[in-house]
Amino acid sequence: MNVTLDQYLVGLERSVSELPEVFRGWAALDDDLREIYSDQLAWMLGARDEVLETAKAEKRLLEVQFRIARATSLLFSLRDELQTFMGIPAEALVQDAHTSVQVARGERQRVSSGHGAGGMTAELVSFVAAEGVAMDQLSGRVTAFNIIDHIAVAAVPTLFMRISTVSLYTLGDRPEIFVERVTVEAPDGRVLAHSESLLSVQARLPNQLPNGHRSIHTIWRILLDSTGDHRVVVSRRAADSEQWERIGSTLVTVILQPHSIYNAQAPVTVPPVAPTPQT
Amino acid sequence: VWAKWTNGVPANGSLGVGGVSPADIAPPTWLCFDGPRLANINQTLRNLIDDDRLPLDLPTRGHIMALVASARFSDQKRTVAEWGKNFVDVTGMRHPSRQNEFLTAATVLDAAEWHVVKHTAQGEWMVGTTTAEYLADIRAAVSHPCSILHIGLAQIPCGAHDTRQSSQAAVCTDMVTAAPVLNKATVKAGCYLFTVYDTGQLRLKTCYRSAVNSVNKKLEAWANHRVFAP
Numbered sequence: 001m002n003v004t005l006d007q008y009l010v011g012l013e014r015s016v017s018e019l020p021e022v023f024r025g026w027a028a029l030d031d032d033l034r035e036i037y038s039d040q041l042a043w044m045l046g047a048r049d050e051v052l053e054t055a056k057a058e059k060r061l062l063e064v065q066f067r068i069a070r071a072t073s074l075l076f077s078l079r080d081e082l083q084t085f086m087g088i089p090a091e092a093l094v095q096d097a098h099t100s101v102q103v104a105r106g107e108r109q110r111v112s113s114g115h116g117a118g119g120m121t122a123e124l125v126s127f128v129a130a131e132g133v134a135m136d137q138l139s140g141r142v143t144a145f146n147i148i149d150h151i152a153v154a155a156v157p158t159l160f161m162r163i164s165t166v167s168l169y170t171l172g173d174r175p176e177i178f179v180e181r182v183t184v185e186a187p188d189g190r191v192l193a194h195s196e197s198l199l200s201v202q203a204r205l206p207n208q209l210p211n212g213h214r215s216i217h218t219i220w221r222i223l224l225d226s227t228g229d230h231r232v233v234v235s236r237r238a239a240d241s242e243q244w245e246r247i248g249s250t251l252v253t254v255i256l257q258p259h260s261i262y263n264a265q266a267p268v269t270v271p272p273v274a275p276t277p278q279t
Numbered sequence: 280v281w282a283k284w285t286n287g288v289p290a291n292g293s294l295g296v297g298g299v300s301p302a303d304i305a306p307p308t309w310l311c312f313d314g315p316r317l318a319n320i321n322q323t324l325r326n327l328i329d330d331d332r333l334p335l336d337l338p339t340r341g342h343i344m345a346l347v348a349s350a351r352f353s354d355q356k357r358t359v360a361e362w363g364k365n366f367v368d369v370t371g372m373r374h375p376s377r378q379n380e381f382l383t384a385a386t387v388l389d390a391a392e393w394h395v396v397k398h399t400a401q402g403e404w405m406v407g408t409t410t411a412e413y414l415a416d417i418r419a420a421v422s423h424p425c426s427i428l429h430i431g432l433a434q435i436p437c438g439a440h441d442t443r444q445s446s447q448a449a450v451c452t453d454m455v456t457a458a459p460v461l462n463k464a465t466v467k468a469g470c471y472l473f474t475v476y477d478t479g480q481l482r483l484k485t486c487y488r489s490a491v492n493s494v495n496k497k498l499e500a501w502a503n504h505r506v507f508a509p
Contacts, residue, residue: 001400001401001402001405002367002400002401002402002405003367003369004401006367006368007369007371007400008367009366009370010367010371011363011366011369012367014368015364015365015366018364018365019365021367022364029356031436031443031445032355032390032484033352034436035435035436035484036362036393037364038365038436039485040363040364040365040366040397041365041366042365043285043366043401044365044366049406085436086436087436146350179302188458252329266335
């Protein structure tokens with residue numbers, strides 16, 4: 001590759017942002033241009049490993065890894081169009097790494113991102129829902145803020161602004177590609193919001209890092225229309241299968257009770273915010 | 280004659296500086312088919328693709344290879360911004376035909392120039408490769424004795440889920456074997472220089488470096504696929 005990291009990243013990010021428009025005008029493009037666009041994007045995807053090697057050498061690995069993961073996430077949300085128009089399968093979007101980040105917005109949002117480990121050998125060892133999650137770009141450490149086991153609301157329906165989840169997997173002895181889904185389910189089983197992510201999980205090498213994969217989903221603006229035991233569920237399915245396997249969940253009980261430190265008089269559509277210290 | 284022509288460096292030594300004259304990139308006279316002859320060979324090629332029982336003799340194979348070697352890219356001109364969708368940012372790179380200029384999003388390039396920019400960025404040709412040098416490498420590769428000719432019907436995407444068939448000839452040249460005649464292509468073991476010619480447009484579609492397995496996989500998808508090894 002004869003381009004710099006920045007030329008690659010700027011191009012990748014621009015490409016991803018322009019793709020919806022390209023697909024809208026796909027029928028009007030001439031054949032040559034369709035082929036050229038498809039080939040170019042396929043090359044960009046194939047070059048990610050080389051880019052990461054360069055990033056490692058230039059000590060920019062975490063930044064580059066994050067930017068590529070973000071772009072890959074957006075591409076994954078266009079996976080149907082990529083397959084239909086360009087013949088690029090969803091599997092081609094997957095790339096080795098050990099942290100995946102997924103952001104969804106509201107109900108019925110088609111999702112996601114991708115990175116991960118492999119086969120049915122990766123094992124979910126922890127799953128938490130929290131108000132926020134941060135990833136330290138320098139060290140790659142993940143922190144969950146304000147783990148949620150209940151939500152206190154003044155009334156229903158109410159709009160809950162954000163819920164983030166972290167799934168921790170230990171790696172197996174062979175690589176694996178699968179789709180991970182996080183759903184927020186009402187007490188009657190209705191899915192209120194969901195987020196999906198294509199994970200490509202590496203194999204674990206004994207005594208070496210990475211030994212696990214962390215997957216983060218953030219779902220915004222969830223409409224809670226009832227009280228009671230809600231569940232945040234994490235499921236997985238093989239990339240070529242429609243069968244979801246439920247692998248973990250956490251209980252979030254919604255109660256009608258103003259939070260002791262949130263403003264009890266606030267309009268019900270205002271989501272809870274962190275308290276401001278009073279002097 | 281081949282050696283002189285495929286050397287890639289024109290007699291005036293001005294390659295890539297201040298523009299490329301047609302003489303720099305033109306094939307030798309004996310390869311410049313006139314209209315009817317070119318059309319005849321192209322039609323012969325199409326017939327061979329349409330009817331895979333037709334025999335191909337050595338002289339015809341030679342003519343087809345010469346046809347591919349002498350073909351030009353499309354004259355279609357587009358801006359860098361238009362060509363470069365879904366690609367790395369190439370602004371700031373040297374213009375492949377006017378080496379004292381640098382590319383901007385608004386720079387207009389023809390298909391051959393875009394292919395130079397693209398394949399240089401991808402590391403398949405050396406930085407600073409000019410259009411003439413790129414074309415000279417293509418001709419050298421296609422005309423190399425080890426090159427393998429493939430003909431067949433490729434599936435071209437033409438809409439959502441839709442494809443059409445396109446009669447194509449492709450020439451695979453092992454890079455290591457052809458390395459002595461390649462000037463600017465970056466030689467990599469286990470890779471072909473893969474040159475594709477479209478009989479419908481009478482134009483070169485592309486030429487790039489690709490792993491042998493990847494090329495074979497692509498060619499396996501062709502209908503009426505026939506291979507003519509040397």
